[in-house]
Amino acid sequence: MDARLSFFADHLAERRSAPAAEPAPEPGKPMVKLTGFTRTFGTNTIIADLDLEIAEGEFVALLGRSGSGKTTLLRTLAGLDDPAGQQVQVPSSRAVVFQDARLLPWKKVWRNVALGLRGLTGRVRSKAEQALREVGLGHRLDAWPLTLSGGEAQRVALARALVREPELLLLDEPFSALDALTRLKMHDLTLALWKAHRPAVLMVTHDVDEAIALADRILVLDHGRIVTQERITAARGERADVARGLRLRLLGVLGGDAGQASVIQFPQSLEAFA
Ligand SMILES: Nc1ncnc2c1ncn2[C@@H]1O[C@H](COP(=O)(O)OP(=O)(O)OP(=O)(O)O)[C@@H](O)[C@H]1O
């Protein structure tokens, strides 16, 4: 077997055989609460009368077709979009990680992590160093962002989010630009960080399997409404049995054909492009 595939298979097996050591999520107080939330742009209603609660320490994945309003919702929770006159209950300590790491290329890695932190330089640097160690980049403190791989840059973005010890962590397709293997590693890292810090998480993703692997609860947004909600009680690493049925149901709601999901039909001839 190709070395990469073999590593991939080992990694998957390891994930499948991971012990069911996680405690069942206890119902915490709501960290996020939206009631009848509506967002319109001009005459377009993007989010329509949406109710949403996310409990303290809960990991929620948000799926939905392109344009269904996921980023709009996330931006509202992040405070990046002003919902005039609407009831939005969110904690004051929030952090966001986007699809691209959004690092400032003229600042060294540790200074990117430390952005916005106040205090003596030595103290701030050591906080940034601690966060970078947690994501396995303690040796790249003084590196320039442009020398990082995509996966490393996203790890820096995670460190920058976590250094603020947010009660709410918002992730907008954070791993979608990474290769499959790096993505799996990022899943493990995200779970380890979530278990260590226990923020409430809302993660937007297009990847049904990613949602099933990581979340306590999966929501599907369609035309600005939550049309499906699935709670997963099986421990992470022990979800193979529930994954198939769940995947089929979710792809059904998303309008995907589960059996054909990854089959792309090519035209018979390149003349079709002429
Ligand atoms: N500032 C804005 N002004 C006008 N329309 C907007 C604005 N922001 C978002 N929209 C529209 O709202 C709709 C939902 O956008 P949004 O970015 O939330 O979708 P999404 O579900 O995140 O999609 P994707 O999966 O492609 O990222 C889109 O039709 C978009 O064009």
Ligand SMILES: [Mg+2]
């Ligand atoms: Mg989006």
